Amino acid sequence: MKTLKTLALGASALAMASAASAEISDGKVKIGLLTDMSGTYSDLAGPGAVAAAEMAIEDFGGTVAGAPIELVTADHQNKADIAANKAREWGEAEQVDSFAELVTTSTALAVYEIAKQQNKVVLVSGAASSPLTNDACIPSGIHYTYSTTALANGTGKAVVAEGGDTWYFLTADYAFGQALEADVTKVVEGAGGKVLGSIRHPFPASDFSSFVLQAQASGAKVIGLANAGADTTNAIKAANEFGLVAGGQSIAALLMFITDVHALGLETAQGIQLTTGFYWDMDDETRAWSEKFMERTGKMPSMVQAGVYSSVSFYLKAIEATGSDDTDTVMEWMRDRPIDDFFAKGGTIRSDGRMVHDMYLARVKSPAESKGPWDYYEIVRTIPGEEAYGPLSDSTCPTK
Template structure:
């Protein structure tokens, strides 16, 4: 206690004022909660993802399982504020028109309040526009495109797990730093491929490297021979793959057949999921450097949750699966705290409250980017793996401040420059 008579009275007064303000704030929150309502007396969550295509292994049914786990962990009786929580899911087929139409139908007919997962950039951007128009929420886990929280941002969307900037900031910077400065890109000919290549190229150049060439391949693709031959002929130190899912797996397998893996040239996938490594096998994937937002074997909390996921899915979770769980869990917490499933109230709460759910820890910024740590990983050699799915060495932890585009560089209209 401060016994200085000259200071005692101001401190007492300040304390009384703080208590009064707190009581006032509590009263306001209580009134707001009492007045708020759950629309249609149900909180309905939609998982819209790739169920059968290129990205199904690291999203697909696993995303539905992750959402179901989040609902169960939030409330054993699957309710929030005494209202039922319902889950629906659908396959967007990696088509923007299919995804947008499903989102409209869910919102207009089925009264869905939030749509999550949304792998594939064109689908994510299309659904973002729908939820913004209709006053609902989108929580994106599987897409990599930076425009989601940059020039195409909106107030109703959160980009939860990773983007092309974070992936490049980790992998490209580390590889250039190791002395491999000349890069050749093989990129999928769609928005996410272009964004990944552009983001990584900027990091390469800023780190003292150089882009010596690039090729674009159709999506999806089963034959990368011509693109790999061009990359080999370039004599680049690094052949970077700016694609995802089955395309990445196929390209890596064919690179091994062409003798690229194990040669003087280094193969670098800009985005790679643990499910991709599992499909490739450690014999083929060993030594690959990559960046992810989540690894099941990082610590006790991630291991405990992941082993539960495995019991349901028969596979360890990808970072996209972990993101669906985290986003749904924190969405429901926001509904509970605000007393409402109204998008504005939920988004305001999410952007004002630090997140720490055992899988991710960070804050959602004004642009809708969930800024959290990313992990720089190296795929283990077969002899280094202690058990199935023990695939990575964690080589570095990339702080949130370095894994997200600086707000000073943002083109998002929600960010005050």
């Protein structure tokens, strides 16, 4: 009898679900998350990004508009061809509705191509390069967490304002490094500063002593690190070792994540200025979410991981509200509404795909200032979204 009743309940629930998800393609919403699971960016994105997406889905209740939400993940190994192949396979054979995370610019650009052909939503969190919302933009792509433009307008501007008016770059030799160097160069020259030169190092590089020595010889006041992850931490270590800072030059780590600071230790990282889209210890909301993330992963979230949660949640909200997972419908809903959660206050998605939200200029605390584990940043200034990302009129996105 009891079994029968359960069966009947189940059947009616199914019937309701199928009615509600009439506009959900193939009866479920499937998100494909591509990230670096084992390489140099796996700490700042990787398994933590997967955990963030899982949390977003769980907090949503596991279903949206009556349809189950499914997450599939893969390791793109920071290689564009792997990312593109996986995205194509997911889109064609596995009915994936959207792609998320995508650390490493080259993988994001590759997936943009696929998503454009297949008309799928892309929620980029990890990749930084500004071309994603300029020449390479696509109508269904959202560049969510940060960008090289914001890093340039944050750290770059602050350093020039403090008198750092001659620069020399150590640049990771791929799309991201070049985009970051170009964006910071624009800011430095715009403020009357001068770029004396740059060096393009292989990605990833294991020894930075040679590059540091050349930067030292350049005589520039500021050595800008246009790289990320292990490259940044190893470059900072080499710069300290070879007395670059002691010799009167300063280092601008143009992209640094909290996981990098954690890996370096405050003794080495103290005093570094950086621009971030998120810090766990800002208010009750950020703390509450980050504590939950910490419980699950054992680490505090990077801005990329927090951005994954926020972007996936907002995407699910759009499906819930419109009752559809159709790309154009969902994109239209998202563009019309502000993002208000622990990650962004009043964030907006522009027609070039840029999610504009406030950024923060932070300074890494000294070991004496830090009150405990992960107490790493002092927020020096809030950079309003408009200032960080520049006006839409500057964007060269053809479909804006």
